[in-house]
Amino acid sequence: MIRLSIQARQALARLTLPVLIVFSLALMLLGRATPLVPEQARISLSDALAPVYAVVDAPILAVRSAVRSGRDVFALESQNEKLRLENERLRHWYDVAMALDAENATLKGNLHWVPDPTLSYVTARVVADAGGVYARSVLLAVGPHSDIRHGEIALDAGGLVGRVTEVGARSARVLLITDMNSRIPVILEKNRARAILVGENAPSPRLLYVQDGIHPEEGERVVTSAEAGAFPAGLLVGTVHYSTSGQIEVTPAADLGRLEIVRIFDYGLSGIVPPETPGRAAQHP
């Protein structure tokens, strides 16, 4: 070690904190100027942590399912009744769907319909809530040779979850529809009115820019629209709900607070790049 006098050593120790503060300011500017560098750092960190999270997740999932089955024991009878009614309803809809399917096939044959290509998807497990205070996103653990690319769409069993914004070797980050930067073109199902779904970092995103003269009903279904080639049409987003202050919100169909498994679909769209999270300038694909 270099031999320094006590005064020099004390001066150096006192200098550490200001130097580090200046360094952090420089890092802030660097992060803004070259957004790829912190993104690479984030991806490497989440790549390193995703397997660890997946391992830590196992007991948490076990506890959660145990709590759920414990709660279910108390509600067996009412749940049974509810499931019986739902079953009857679904059987009816199954018959309707079969009849419509047959009709669809006949009509498609008559029109010489060109079929859409079958979609490929990757299933991934959500291992971490990666948003923080000012963003909403989740981290997925994916296999090392997965096909996930920037901009692909994530769907839950219930509905739309979000879009993939970062992809690493073993992890991927999905920006949820509730994030502040998320803007999704949607259509209201009943009257086919267009609107934009705007995330607010709150549990329910808001519906803005609804076409003039259209008043959405409470409980109306909202699906994605194919405007500008950003999203495929027809994906279920949620249902309309009027908040207490009269604003139009959409209750998401996907269970965003308890995501466990999502499916990443490759629709082959590249119309609009997905939104970037705070602090990162837009990238080119």
Next chain:
Amino acid sequence: MDKTPGIRPRPGLRHMLDVASRYAFPGVQTALVLLLLSAPIGIPGQPELQPAWVTGNVFFWSLFRPSSMPAFLVFGLGLLVDLLTQEPIGIQILLLLLIHGLALKFRRELSRSGFALVWLVFGATALVTAVAELFLVSLLTWRILPPWPGLFEFGVATGLYPFLALYLTSVHRGPAAPERAA
């Protein structure tokens, strides 16, 4: 001649390892719990718990045992928080370094006063930190953000601090005390 006569434990590898692990304990436990808090456990308000935990830890250790929380470690913890959440990089680093500097500056007075004063100072620090974070994130993303998440973060940090201090005091007297190394 022995310049510092007295009874002391035998210096050897075991003793050195013990002392080193005691010095490292606060930083490592902060980082580990931070990583644990980013797993999807489903605690309400979990995204606000991460900065609250780190802020409380940095403040406590800078105040009561600064040799276990040097500036480089604070920098590293801030970098970890920034990389784990989606915040623009550098914000939490700056805020944690400022909290560290503040705690060091008022160490002489605060370490002698009771818990209430320390909590008050921490509350004021957390409020200023939340406001500064809101301002910096708004500046770096070039849009006006709503204040509610920041205020909620301040509330969580201030409310968590008593329980945190309870746990950390027992750590401070036990596993993190190098002077008690066997």
